[in-house]
Amino acid sequence: MTDATAEQSVTADADDDRPEPYNGLPGAFPYAFRASDSLLFKAYVPVALLLSVAITLVFSFGLITQLAETGSVRGGTFTFSRSFFLFVGLLLVAPLLAPVLSVARRHRRTASSVAYDRALALSAFLFIGSIYLALLTSAPAELREPTQSAVVGFFYSLPPIAGVVPPMLATLGIYLTHRLLK
Numbered sequence: 521m522t523d524a525t526a527e528q529s530v531t532a533d534a535d536d537d538r539p540e541p542y543n544g545l546p547g548a549f550p551y552a553f554r555a556s557d558s559l560l561f562k563a564y565v566p567v568a569l570l571l572s573v574a575i576t577l578v579f580s581f582g583l584i585t586q587l588a589e590t591g592s593v594r595g596g597t598f599t600f601s602r603s604f605f606l607f608v609g610l611l612l613v614a615p616l617l618a619p620v621l622s623v624a625r626r627h628r629r630t631a632s633s634v635a636y637d638r639a640l641a642l643s644a645f646l647f648i649g650s651i652y653l654a655l656l657t658s659a660p661a662e663l664r665e666p667t668q669s670a671v672v673g674f675f676y677s678l679p680p681i682a683g684v685v686p687p688m689l690a691t692l693g694i695y696l697t698h699r700l701l702k
Contacts, residue, residue, distance in 0.1 A: 545617070545621070549568075551628070552620050555623070555628075555632070556634075557634045557637070558634045558638040558641060560637075560638045560642060561638060564620075565620055568617065568644065569620075572613050572617055575609065575613050576613060583602065583606065612687070615691045615694055618694060619641060619694060622640060623637050623640060640694070640701075643693045646690050647693070647694060651686075651687055654683040656672060657682050658680040659676070659680075
């Protein structure tokens with residue numbers, strides 16, 4: 521390549537008004553962080569990244585443990601439980617990633633607003649709080665510590681299956697926030 525060709529290539533790239541690509545999920549985090557003007561959303565991006573990685577690691581190690589314990593058993597219920605285990609992990613990570621991907625896509629394709637980014641970050645932080653409430657509700661009785669808090673006592677008193685309700689409602693909140701402010 522000659523110097524003139526290289527100079528033309530650099531000039532063409534500098535004059536290109538297209539937004540920079542973010543190349544999938546790993547690039548979406550820094551892109552969304554740089555593109556957003558919302559401080560609340562900028563605070564959410566590293567939290568989402570850390571929680572997503574932590575949940576992925578916990579579920580990966582849990583799956584490895586489950587495979588080790590049921591490795592000699594063929595098919596049936598154990599195969600379903602392994603698949604369900606991965607499905608639950610995906611249900612926890614997807615709502616954490618969705619706001620980041622949504623904001624990155626919106627900034628890349630259209631002019632996004634600070635209000636959209638802020639509202640999506642707020643609904644995503646509520647999802648994180650709902651995970652805590654789900655853990656409180658579904659904690660086994662032998663792991664629950666005595667408490668004087670009426671709120672914690674209320675969640676302890678609920679049946680463990682009720683633990684799925686807060687994350688489901690919070691996920692619905694993320695979706696509705698996106699749809700209403702779209």
